[in-house]
Each structure stands twice: as structure tokens, then as C-alpha cells.
Amino acid sequence: MLPPFDGNGYRKRVLAAIEARGGPGESDPFEVYDLPVEAAESLPDDVVARQVDAVWAFWQKQRDHPKYRGLVTALLASHDALAAQLRSPGGRRWLAEQTREERARRDAARFAELDAALQRLVERFGGVPADKVDGLRGLAAAAGVDEAAFTERLRRHPAAGGTGADPAVLRQVRDGLAELGRIEGAPVRSLHALLELPPDADRETVRRRREALLQVNRQRRPDRRRALVDDLLAAAGALLVDGDPALYLDALAADVREALRPRVAAAVLVEDRLAPGDVELLVREAQAAGLDPGRAAAVVRDLAAEADTPVELPPPAPRGPGRDGWQAEVSAARAALRAGRPAAAHRHLDAATAAAGGVQPPIRVVRDEVAEVLARSDAAWRGVLSALAARRHSAAAAALEGLVSTAADVPGPGGESAEDLLRTSRSALAAADAALAAAGPGAGRERALLAVLDAVADHPVARAELTALPVAPATGVHVVPATGGAREVRWAASASPGPVEYRVLRLRPDGTREVVGSTRGTALEDGGYGEVTGHVVLASRLGVHAAEAVSGAAPVRPVARAAPAVSPAAPPVPPVASLTAVPHGRRLRLLFPAPADGTAEVRRLPAGTSPPAPGTVVPDPDTLGAPVPPISPGLAVDARPSMPVTEYVVLTRSGPAAVAGASAAWVVLPPVTGAARDGDRLRWTWPEGCTEVVVAVRPDAPPEGPDDPAATRRKVTNSRYDIDGGLPVDGAPGHVAVFACTRAGGRLLVAGEAPPGARVSPG
Template sequence: MLLPFDGNGYRKRVLAAVEARGGPDASDPFEVYDLPVETAGTLSDDEVARRVDDVWAFWQKQRDHPKYRGLVTALLQTHDALAAQLRTADGRSRLAEQTRAGRARRDAARYAELDAALERLVERFGGVPADKVEGLRGLAAAAGIDDDAFGARLRRHPVLGDDAPGTGAPGTDAPGTDAAVLRQVRDGLEELGRIEGVRVPSLHAFLELPPTADPQTVRRRRDALLVLNRQRRPDRRRALVDDLLAAVGALLVDGDPGRYLDALADDVREALRPRVAAAVLVEDRLTPADASVLVQEAMAAGLDPQRASAVVTGLAGATGTPVAPVAPPPPPPAVRPGRTPDWSAEVSAARAALRAGRPRAAARHAAAALAAAGGMHPPIRAVQDEAAEAVVRAEGSWRTVGTALAARRHAAAAATLERLAAEAADVPGPAGEDAAELLAASRAALAAADAALAAAPASGREREVALLAALGAVADHPAAHGELAALGVAPATGVVAVPAPGGAREVRWTASASAGPVEYRVLRVRPDGTRQVVGTTATTALEDGGYGQVAGYVVVASRLGVPAPEAHSGLASPEARSGDPVAPAPPEAVGSLTAVLSGRRLRLVHPIPAAGTAEVRRLPAGTPPPPMGSVVADPEALGALVPAMGPGLAVDARPSAPVTGYVVLVRAGGSAVAGASAVHVSLPPVTGAALDGDRLRWDWPEGCTEVVVLLRPDAPPEGPDDPAATRRKVTNSRYDIDGGLPVPAGDVGHVAVFPCTRVGGRLVVSGEAPEEARLRLA
């Protein structure tokens, strides 16, 4: 059983530890949701769901925390995919297995360098020289290994007398720029890296320029990024980029870039000092191969080749074992002084990046073209729009990939990942995932399933077991699924219903003869022939506590979505029917449900029912809401429960899907009645709304064919359903024929344009119209 969630304790125990280790990539789902991985199999779905909701709500409160806001933003980006897996026993089991393996790998990595040093010393000397022990202890401390663990590792090898050379003294650091400014820049780069899922070691890396770039090139790139950043919606990422661009101006444009690189070299020197000491400790010198690797690491940390070589050479010299400086690679050819930047060359580079499947790089080249041109030109706008559309498509594909991988649907995931790797290689997943790496893993899973099927017998029960194993690893393996569906499923047999305590009945049956994970769906048959779902189970009995007359039961066995023929039964005896209580009247349905977006949350407001309790559920994608007033036999089938924040109010995280449906249920006396439903729609917005003569014109979002235009004389329309506004629906064909939306002479007031889409033939309207979709008529 889980203890009650303690926000203060969670901040100190979990957030502080994860932040210190470098963010979510250095953690796991059980740590960030404060769940014990050791007892994951004993936790119930309800208590895990409560803990997940508690942690999510706490994250929302910490979004503006001065220390943890970057970490919380990164955690919230992974919440939907991880929470969906943690809420089910199967998902928790898979995550627990991955978590244990990941923690074992992290522990092994912590000891890897120490173990390698010990093994090399034993190889050289037949044991560990005594004068090397303190150096090894320092190496262990740098890796976070305490003295007890170090002692246990050391006791595995003999310790020899004082017959080996010592280690040397550390060197001195060069002076640099102001420490407070550097610390602020370093923290900003780390937070930006967590948000974007990539490492950003220096301001030059942030600008995507080499450390040897001249100030004019740095200034042009900074100006281009400033233009691009102003076009983003206000959020933490935009604020970070603004701060870092200001630092670029102070340190690299107006200041001396050499001082910044010298200060950065101090950080790199301290990071590499234990590595150099470890190499010298084992080999008594810094070999040329080790020196070359360390120079490359120093350059990857943001240093130019000359400083990187000097740092490694200086560290080696401080140990008393100098090494010849590693020759840095030749510098790139310099740009001729006074040459005017060519914006068309940046546009060409952007198009090349798009062809190479790198839309984010294309967006940066487009921003550089805009800065070089000094104004917008059609080719620049075209490539900007194309890059932005590619990024939006990629982010939508990543959401699809996360859902598919969580369900082990590797065939669907591989198809989407192939497109991502080809069209958006520089757009990482929500947690920084790489499309190529995940694609290789999905292809490996598919190949393993293919190989298992090829090695299985051609027929018989062994073939059936092999098909099930393949689908257990790859849930959408096409050949295995088709072959298993052709085999069919044996039905349940011997269905009977017997009286149970409290006036209930227990339905029992004999299990299906088919192998594999067979589950059973039980339906109650009323005297008028209507059917109601009792429930689903993997066992061979289910209790029915429903009220009213019952004529019999139906049990339908299914395996991996393939149903068997129905199995029918009557009641066990007439006496079981004679004492049936009269069903109570169902509760009254709630008549309205309103979805109101508030920042990053969606508030779902409804009247408080006269009797019973109300709950709001988020409908699964593509599921229509049940008719108002209908009795819902299985509320869980209507999707996840939205956390209630008080009577008549439930609050959900802002949905990422374009269309998300909700329904409010009222529960009373064992019954659940469907009430009103609501839809939250989030579509790409209309832009460029303007009055052109007597026509209202705007730029249509890609794929949008209908919009709703609202005109309100006294104030801006509050939303697409504002009762005080006049509403008109406009199709893109009508818009093209009329050259815009005609505005009668003399019309004054406020106009807002909302994009629309159709779901199941029903028109749904986006709930938002930003400033570029609004206009005031004079």
C-alpha cells in the first residue's frame, strides 16, 4: 500500500535527485512518479492511478519554480505516454522490467571506469600498488561511489607494497569571465537542452556556429534567431532563448569571444581532470590515443581545436607526464571581410535541409535568410512555412509512435518511424528519442518474430503457441495475426447462472479449449431480448449484481481481439428469478458540460446532480458519446476518469490531440447514466486576418476547408459559441469564389475566425482564435 503523497518530501527526494543527475534521461518512471519498483506487481490500478494524478497535479504547481521549472516541463512532455502504461498491470510489469534493467546499467556504468582501472593495474602489476589506492578512491568519489562500495571493489584484488609511481598534483585554472554570468549561461543551456532533448554545451553550439566564428557571423545568426523567437508563443522555451541571445550579445558580440572560450575551458578542464588522472594512474602516462579522444571530447564540449589541445596537454603536464600536443584539425576557410551575406544562399541551404529531412535546421536557415534580407520575401516565407509544417507533422507522428510502442505495435511504429527518420531526423521525440534508434529496435522486434515463426512447426498446437508468442512480442504482426484469426477460437461451454449472496447471481462456465490469453465477456439478457454488459474477465466466473428480470446470459470468449461463437445459458432454477428485486429508477442525467481552456488546463464545468455523484470521462479517440439519458453498462469503456477538483468541476491537462471528447456520467444505486458531452478542439489557427476593401480575408491553415466567423458589435467574441455574436460558416470554395467573406457596408465591431473540422460527419469548431485571427472593423 502506498503512503499518502507528500509534495515537499517529493521535491526534496525526487526532483532534487533527478535534477542533480541531469534530468529525466537519468531517471525512470517509477522514480519520477514516486512508486516502488520492487513491489510493482502488488500495486492495484486504483492506487497507482491516484499516485500518477497526484504527481501530475504537483508538477503543474511547480511549472514556475525557479529551480525545477525546466525539469518539470520535460517531465510533463513524457507524462501522457508513461501514465498510460503505469495505469495498467501489464504496462507496469513491462516498465518495471525495463526500469530494473536500466538501473542495473546505470549502476554498472558508475563502476565501469573504476573496474577498468583496477583490472588494468592488476594486469600490469599483478595487483593494486598501495600508492595507487588514494588515486583510485578519488576516482570512485568522482563517480559517486562511497567508501564502503569502493572498499568492497578493492578487496577483490591484492594490494601490493609502495613500489609504483604516484599520481601528480592537479594543475591550475586560467582566469575567465564573470563566474555568475557563466553560471547563468550554463544553467540556461542545460535547461534548454532538457526541453529540446539535445545537449547544448556552449553558446556557439546554441547558435549552431563553430567556436571560431567571427563576430559578424555571430551577430547575423543572433539577429536571425531573435526574429524567429519573436514568432513563437510565449512560454518557458521562448524566455530561455531570449536570455541566451542576450548573453550572446554580451559575451560574443559586444564582448571578447576569447574570454568566454577561456572561461569555458576552465569548466572543460575540471570535467576532464578525473579522466586524465585515471588514464595516468593506470598507464603512468597519457597515451596519444587517450589524448586524441580527450581532445575530441573537449571540442564536443564547445572548445575550439587549439584550446581543446591546450587543455588536455596542460592536464597531462600537471600529472608529471607531459604529452605532445595533439594536432587540431585545420580551421575552416575564413569568410572574406566585408562580404555581404546572401539571403538566397540561406534559402537554398534551408531547402537542402528539408530535402535531407532536417526541418528544424531548415527553419534556422530561413531565419538567417530573413535577417540577411532585412525583410520578408516570398521564397523565405515559403520555406519557413514548409519547415514549420514539417515540424508539426513530425510532432504528431511522435505522439502516434509513443502510443504504438506502448502497445507493442511495432509494425505500425516502424512505418511511422521510417517517415520520421526520412522527413524529420532532427525533430526528437517528447523525451528526446531518436527516430533511427527506435526504428532499428522495432525492425529487430519484427525480424525476431519472423524468425520465430519460420522456425515453428507448420501446423498443430505448437504452431498456435508460436503465433501467440510472436503476437506477445509484436502485437500487430500481420502474418501472425492473420493466421491466428483464421484458426479461430474455441467457445466457452457449460454456461450456468447460480444464486449468490445478497440477491446477486454468479455466472460460471468451462474455459475455452484454445491456447493463449483468452478473455470472456459476459452479457445479461433481459426478457425483452435486450442485452447488457456485465463485465469482462480472464477467469471462468463472474458475479452479476444487476437488478431486474433476467432471461439468461451470454459468454463470448475472445483471444487477441478474435471472438469465438457465443455460449448461452438460462438461470439455474426458477427460484432464482422469483425473488428478483425491482430495479430502482435510474438517476437523472446532467444536462450540460462546458469545456473551458485555462492556460495548460482544461476546465470541465457541469451542474451538480440532484441525486448521485457526477464524474467526467475523457472518451477514447474515435469513440462517440453515448446518448444522453442512456444507461451505461460499463463506464470504464468510456475512457479515463478526469480528476474532480470540486463539485461541478473536473480539470484535465490540455489535450494534445486535435479533437478530444468528454462525457459526464451520474452514478447512483449501482447505475450510471450518460449526460451531456463536450468536445475540445485544438486545430492550427487561422492567420493574417485583414479587411481588403469590402472583403474579410485570411490565411487558411493547411488541410482546413471550413471556418466559423463570429461578429460581435460590442466586444471581441469570447469563443465559437458566444451567444452575443453573429455566427457564419464559410467554406474554402465559397471563400475562393467570393474572393473572401463579404462585409456589408457600415458593419462595425469585432471579428474572430475559428477553424473547423469534421468528426464522424459532425462539424466541430476549434475553441481558440489567436490575435492573428481577430480583427476590429472600424
């Protein structure tokens, strides 16, 4: 028989559990109706019917419960079908079979993650390390495993420790140390080296150091290095604290013996003996591999006996007086810093802080020195990676030499090794030197210089020679009409080989020059308005300019630009002089000076439509797109567009017609990233497909946009950026923002925003 239905107990015991697991889909009919599945076949039909009705009536009362309203609604939706099956013995029997199978599957899934974690720990450490148990308990609780079931599962696996020399565990330690060495850029020979302790350190010292490093490691951001160090420190606990450290050192001695055996055999083959110098060197190498002096000497002695040669081992070096506690860690940190290993020094200081219970003055002094070295190394790494990306191997090699001497154990952002990259840059420089030496005089040498600079962009000799050579000018500059009323300037390419860039300027009747743009092709569209007397094409290569090439002297009259439904009548009212698009949250604010005569409105132009020239009379404004909702005189607000280019024009209305005023474009482009100052250069990562940017600089505040009137602007092409190795800056440039650009119809369109990654602040 069943006890009387208790609604309060049902809510706490059944509804809360189902809600916590995610709803009815994670439950079964017997739990939902609080029926024992074990007695499904033996319960009388009337008892089951009373329980089903009581639960259904309770659900009705809980329809508006703030926490269980959604769950109860879902349960009521399935009630009719389930209740009918539960009321009949056959249906109840079938549901019981399904429920038992489903519960078995859920239990298996519930224990699967815990069992996998336990199995992996046994594979790594030969058992379950004691300091991993709390983490496993949390994992089990999250999966719904209670304490009794967790304890039973844990009891099935051995605890780590015991002999501590399981071959699988030792193999895991070797592989982990090798991977950590690759990440840090310096080899980590043994667990004692990981702890920065001598191999004969006592068990208590190892325990204290391990606990200090565990505490420090758990404060680092989660990444592969943190996971590796955590596993290795767990192995150190199993092998050096809970286990017998001598067994680990014996296993390490066997590895060292195998590594040194070919060296001993080669020395005996040549000299018929081991010379005293060879013996001393082999003992030092064995100690450097992580062995204590006694085992190092024993390894060399055994190898000499195998080679049947007498050996005289050097006397052990006397050990100086040691210092206990945190003072010894500070001394070790200073020694590591002098050796150019600030990362190791930082670990010693962390251990010193843990041992002292806080930061003592000597620790603070050395910590400041280490922080300064690490900050310099971070800046040096940014410069190195930027130089390598631009193939500036001369600058990269100089920076890498400094890193190797002062921060050898500080890897790059992606785990790069300074020593490996230095070898790569030196190899590139040597190959460039050999190519120059092999190149003869004449025209072939100019191409050889270009090939060298293509491989090593800052090779000093090749750059000096090439910049001393003249650059041939462009020829045959002429202008032809283009679509949409624009002009296209064309010319014949410079006869000089290499990366020649062409800058095009338009000449006005008053003698002024206006920049049209730059290109590496032999044509560029000029979409400007007004009378033009000619065009100038200026060829340059690596900063060396050729003579100007000018088009014919006959004036070039522009072809009228086609605009939708535009009348040539004189404007009845003055056009609005300016229109500015400013982002504001999810909106775009369009600002303009309110006209003194007539009313103004802003229109969003249809895609692909160019704005009419200011002062043009527009008989039908609807041909220029939809109006943007006005907020106040001089302000209209539009939803922020997602299209790459959205153009607006402000119209002044006077009667049925309107006069076109200023226009503005809101441009959305993939942004510049990684902007930073590196010495006398500003550098950034160019978005794919972007060849031009606008750099805005303000001395007092971050630029508000590409058209900030308080900022100075400079357009930079990717070819100029590559040649200069960045954007040269003098002194403190102030606040910098880099805006990506694109071109449409010969016009340069600038992105409306520069995110944080495209901005640099002083200091």
C-alpha cells in the first residue's frame, strides 16, 4: 500500500528533482506520479488510480506556482496518455519495463564522466592522487552522484603512491616534461627541475614547494600549460612525497644511462679510454639531466665498466652553506634572473611569498626587477612577431638575441621559442648575404636586390643599393570617360622592376593638386567633380620617387553624373553644407546644420545609388530612398545599418521640390586588430582584403570617428606600411584610432568605427 499523498513533500522531493534535471524529458512516469517501479505489478488498480488522481489534483493547484509553473504545465499536457496506461495492469507492466531500462541508461550516463576521469588518473599516475579527490567529488556531485555512490566508485581504484615507479606513470611524466619544455622554450629535465629543487631535497621541502606551486598554478588562466603543470605537480606528489623519491631517481638514472651510452662508446672507440675531461663532462651532463651527484657518478661508472675501461671519477663538489625558508627562494630568484630566466625567477618568488606568508621587502624588490624584465620581453616579443610577419629578419634577429640573453625561458604568445626563431632569422640573413655575393653587376643585380628584399625586407645592404638606383617614370598618361560620369586615368607602367606604386593627382585650373589615390596597377578611376586640367602620375619604389608623368594639357571636362529624377534647374534654396553620421548605441545619429529657409530631411539612399551633387534640384525626393525619422532640427536618427555601405543625403525642401545638400556614408568593414606602438612605429594587423586605412590622431582624447575635427588624419596603404615596417611616429603620438577603408566608384569610403583593438592610447 502507498502512504497518504503529501503535497508539500511531493513538491520538495519530486518536482524539485525533475526541475533540477531539466524537465519531464529527464524523468519517467513512476517518478512523476510518485509510484514505486519495483511494485508496479503488485499494486492494486484502485490504489494506483487514487495516487494518479491525487497527483493530478495537486498539479492543478500548482499551475501558478512561480517556480514550477512551466513544469506543471508540461506534466498536465502528458497526463491523459500516461494516466490511462498506469490505470491498467498491462500498461503499467509495459511502462515499468521501459522505466527500468531508462533508469539503467541514466545511471550509466551519470557515472560515465566520473569513471572516465578515474580511469584517466589511474593511467597517468598509477592510481588516484589524494589532491584530486576533492575535484572528483565536485564532478560527481554535478552529475547527480551522491556521496555513498562516489565513495563506492572511488574504492574500486588504487590510490596513487606506493612504489611510485609504474612505467606508465614515468612515461606520462617524461612526455609531460617534454611538452612543458616546448611551451616554455627551455627544457625541463625532471620533476625536481620543475620544482626548482636539487634532486636530494628532503621530502618535507618537496612537499612545501609543491603546495606553493599548486597554489600559484591554480591562479593562472586555464590553458594547456596550466593543465600540464597541474598534472606534473600531481605526479610529483605521488612519486616524491607519497612514494619513494629514490625509486623515481633510479628510473631517471636508467633513462640517463641510455642517453649517455652512445657517447661513452664513441669516446672509448676513438681514445681506447675515457679521458678525465670526458668523465667530468659526462658526470655534469648526468647531473644536468636531473640526477644527484651520487647517481650521476654511478651512471658514468657503470657505462665505463660496460666499455671495459678504467675510470677515475672526480671528487664531489663541496656544497656551500644553504639558507632555509623564503630567503633561499629569493636567492634562487636572483640567480635565475642573472642567468636570463625571469620565468624561473618568478616561480621562486611565488614560492618565497607562500613560505613567508606574504610579500617581504626583499621579495618585493626582486619581484619588481622580474616584472620589468617580463614587461620588456613581452614588448620585445610583439616586435619580433611583427618583424617576422613583415619578413624584417634583421630587426627580428637583433630583438631575438636580446630575448635569448635576458629572457630565455619566456616563450612567445603562441609558445614560440626565441632560440628557434633566432636560428630561422639568421638562416634567412645568411641566405640573403649569399644571394648578394653571387649576384653580378648590371641589370641582373637589380633583380637580385629585389629578390633579397622580398625574402628579407630590411636587409641593409640590399635596401641601400636599391634606393641608390633611379626609378623609371610612368609614361603615356591619358584620361578616358568611365561609367557614371567619372574619369579613368590610364598610363604605361614604369620600366623598373619590383614593387612600383603609382600615386595619382588631379590638377585644377587654379594650379592646386588633389590626391585621387594610389595603386600598383596602371589605371585609377577619378570620381571627383569640377573642372580638371590634367592628371599627374608619380611612380615610386621603396620610397624612391620617379619623375612626374603628366597627362595632355587640354582640359578634361567631366561627364555629368546620372542621378535619379534630378532637374538641372537652379536651386531655389541654399543646400545644407554638412552631414555627419555618429554611432549612438544601436542607432545612428545624422547631424546637420538646420537651414534658415525651408525644412530639411535626411534620406537613406537605395543600395548602389550615388548621392547627387550638392545644390542639385530633386523634383521627386522619393527617388532618393526613404526618409530617416527626424528627432529635432538638425538631427535624424536611423537604426544602425548592417550593410557594408549605407549612404545618406540631406535635402532642403521648398515647395514640392527639394535641393540636395551634403551626403555621408556609414561604412561597416572588418576592423583593424592588434594596434600597438612598437618603438618608433605604430603597427596593427590588416583585415583580409583591406589595402588602405585612415589613421586619426588626437593629442587630448580618443578620436570620435574618422572625421573628428579635432584629429589629424593620414591615409596609409598596405604597401607603404610594409615598406616602412609600420607607421613611423615621432615622440608621443597621442590617442590613435585606425579605420579600415574600401573604395566604391573611385571614392574612398572609411569605416565609421574603430573598436578597442584598433586604438592606441599614450602611456
